[in-house]
Amino acid sequence: MLLIKRFHSSFQRIAHVGKAQTGDSFSVKGWIKNIRRLKNNIFLDINDGSTSGRFQIVLPRDSHTQKLTSGTVVSAQGKIQVAPNGHYELHADAVESLADGQLQDGFPFSPKQKHPPEYVREHLHLRSRIDYFAAQMRLRHKAQKIIHDYMDELEFVQINTPLLTTNDCEGAGEVFRVQPDSEDLLKQMSRPNVPLDQSYFDHKVFLTVSGQLHLEAMSYGLGNTYTMAPAFRAENSKSPLHLAEFYMFEAELVHLKHLEELSGFIEKMLKTTTNRLIETSGQDLQFCQASADAKQDLPWLSVPWPVLTYDEALDTLIKHKESFTTPISQNEGFTKEQELFLVAHCKAPIFVIDWPVQQKPFYMKVSESNPQRVHALDLLMPTVGELCGGSLREDDVSRLSSHPQLPKDLAWYVELRKFGGVPTGGFGMGFERYLQLLTGVKNIRDVIPFPRYPHSCRM
Numbered sequence: 001m002l003l004i005k006r007f008h009s010s011f012q013r014i015a016h017v018g019k020a021q022t023g024d025s026f027s028v029k030g031w032i033k034n035i036r037r038l039k040n041n042i043f044l045d046i047n048d049g050s051t052s053g054r055f056q057i058v059l060p061r062d063s064h065t066q067k068l069t070s071g072t073v074v075s076a077q078g079k080i081q082v083a084p085n086g087h088y089e090l091h092a093d094a095v096e097s098l099a100d101g102q103l104q105d106g107f108p109f110s111p112k113q114k115h116p117p118e119y120v121r122e123h124l125h126l127r128s129r130i131d132y133f134a135a136q137m138r139l140r141h142k143a144q145k146i147i148h149d150y151m152d153e154l155e156f157v158q159i160n161t162p163l164l165t166t167n168d169c170e171g172a173g174e175v176f177r178v179q180p181d182s183e184d185l186l187k188q189m190s191r192p193n194v195p196l197d198q199s200y201f202d203h204k205v206f207l208t209v210s211g212q213l214h215l216e217a218m219s220y221g222l223g224n225t226y227t228m229a230p231a232f233r234a235e236n237s238k239s240p241l242h243l244a245e246f247y248m249f250e251a252e253l254v255h256l257k258h259l260e261e262l263s264g265f266i267e268k269m270l271k272t273t274t275n276r277l278i279e280t281s282g283q284d285l286q287f288c289q290a291s292a293d294a295k296q297d298l299p300w301l302s303v304p305w306p307v308l309t310y311d312e313a314l315d316t317l318i319k320h321k322e323s324f325t326t327p328i329s330q331n332e333g334f335t336k337e338q339e340l341f342l343v344a345h346c347k348a349p350i351f352v353i354d355w356p357v358q359q360k361p362f363y364m365k366v367s368e369s370n371p372q373r374v375h376a377l378d379l380l381m382p383t384v385g386e387l388c389g390g391s392l393r394e395d396d397v398s399r400l401s402s403h404p405q406l407p408k409d410l411a412w413y414v415e416l417r418k419f420g421g422v423p424t425g426g427f428g429m430g431f432e433r434y435l436q437l438l439t440g441v442k443n444i445r446d447v448i449p450f451p452r453y454p455h456s457c458r459m
C-alpha cells in the first residue's frame with residue numbers, strides 16, 4: 001500500500017512512484033509533455049517537476065480526451081501497473097484537465113526538440129519547463145541542503161550575513177552602490193554635512209562582495225560559523241564563470257593556526273557532501289551531466305588533493321610557458337588557462353598556498369618566516385579553475401592596523417582582535433561554480449534560477 005502522501009495535499013509526486021506496487025491507487029497532477037493517440041487508448045507522458053523521468057498515463061480514448069494537448073495541466077487518478085517496457089504507468093480511471101496548455105499560441109519550446117541553453121535562457125520565466133533546467137534546480141536545492149546538514153553536524157552556526165554593507169571586504173572596488181531611488185525621500189532625510197545621495201544611511205552603502213568580515217565578528221563570540229548568501233560583484237565580465245549576483249558558501253573557523261587544517265577541512269567537506277549528493281540525487285546529476293555532454297565520473301573524489309606553494313606553481317607554469325596563450329604575470333595571479341593547466345599537470349585538484357602579499361587583500365595573515373608571503377590558499381579544480389579562496393586571518397593587531405590597504409572604517413574589525421582575539425581562518429566557495437564542476441554545465445548562467453550579468457538583469 002502506498003502511503004507517501006504529502007501532508008498538505010491529496011496527490012502524490014511522480015518521483016515516488018518507484019515505491020509503489022502494482023495495483024496501488026495513485027493520483028497525480030502535472031503537465032502533459034507528450035501525447036500519443038492509438039485506436040482505443042491515449043497515452044500521456046506527464047511531468048510534475050519532481051523528477052527528470054516521464055510518467056505515462058494510459059486512458060481510454062473518448063470525446064473528453066480529444067481536448068488534451070501538450071502543455072495541458074491534468075489531474076489523474078487510477079491504479080499503478082507495469083508497462084511492457086518494465087516502467088510503472090498509471091491506468092487512469094479519471095483524468096481532469098485543470099488548465100489548457102495553449103502551446104501552439106507562442107510557447108517558445110517544442111516538446112520534442114532539445115533547445116540549446118542560450119536559446120532557453122532567452123525565456124527565463126519559462127525555463128523551469130525544460131527538463132534539464134528543472135533537474136539542475138532540484139540538484140541545487142539538494143546540494144544546499146546537504147551542505148547545511150553537514151555544517152550543522154559539525155556544530156557550525158549559520159549566520160545570515162547582511163547584503164547591505166559599508167565595507168568592500170575584498171578591497172577590489174567591484175562593489176555595487178545602493179541608494180534610494182526617491183529624490184523626495186533623500187531630501188526628506190537630508191542632514192547637514194552628509195551628501196544628499198547618502199542621506200538614507202549617512203554613508204555610502206554597497207551590496208556585499210563577501211560575508212567574511214561579518215562572519216569573523218560572529219565567530220569571535222560563537223566559535224565556528226558559516227553563511228550561504230548572495231554576493232555581488234560589479235565586473236564587466238562576459239566569462240562563463242562569472243555573475244554579477246552569485247551565491248557564496250563561506251565558513252570561518254576559530255582556533256585555526258595552520259593553513260593545512262583549512263585545506264584539509266575543505267577537501268573533506270567537498271568530498272563528503274558530493275558523495276552524499278550522488279547518493280541522494282544521482283538521477284538528476286546524471287541527467288544534468290548527460291544534457292551538458294559532460295563526463296559522468298568525478299575522478300577528483302577519489303584522489304588526494306596536493307598542496308603546492310605559489311612559487312612551485314609559478315615555476316611549473318614558467319617551465320611550460322610555451323603552452324599558454326596568456327602571459328604569466330607575477331603581480332596578478334594565474335589566468336584560467338594557467339589554473340586549468342596546473343590541475344591537468346597534477347592530475348588532481350590542487351591547493352596553491354603562500355601567495356605574494358601584494359596579490360591578496362589586507363586581512364590575510366603575513367608569514368612570520370617570509371613577510372613577502374601571506375597564508376592564503378586557492379583551490380583549483382578541473383573545468384572551473386578556482387573554486388575556493390581562503391586564508392588565515394591577520395590576528396596581530398599592530399600589523400593589521402598598519403596595513404596600507406586597511407579601510408578607514410574598519411576600526412571594529414581591528415577591535416575584534418583586541419577583546420579576546422583568537423586565531424581564525426576561513427574560505428569562500430562560489431556555489432554556482434561548484435554546481436558547474438559537478439554537472440559540467442559550461443555557462444554559469446545555466447545553474448542559477450535568474451542570472452544577472454553585464455547588460456542583463458531580466459525579470
Ligand SMILES: NC(=O)C[C@H](N)C(=O)O
Nearest residue numbers: 210212250389426427428
Ligand atoms: N570568506 C572568504 O574567505 C572568501 C573571501 N572573502 C573572498 O571573497 O574570496
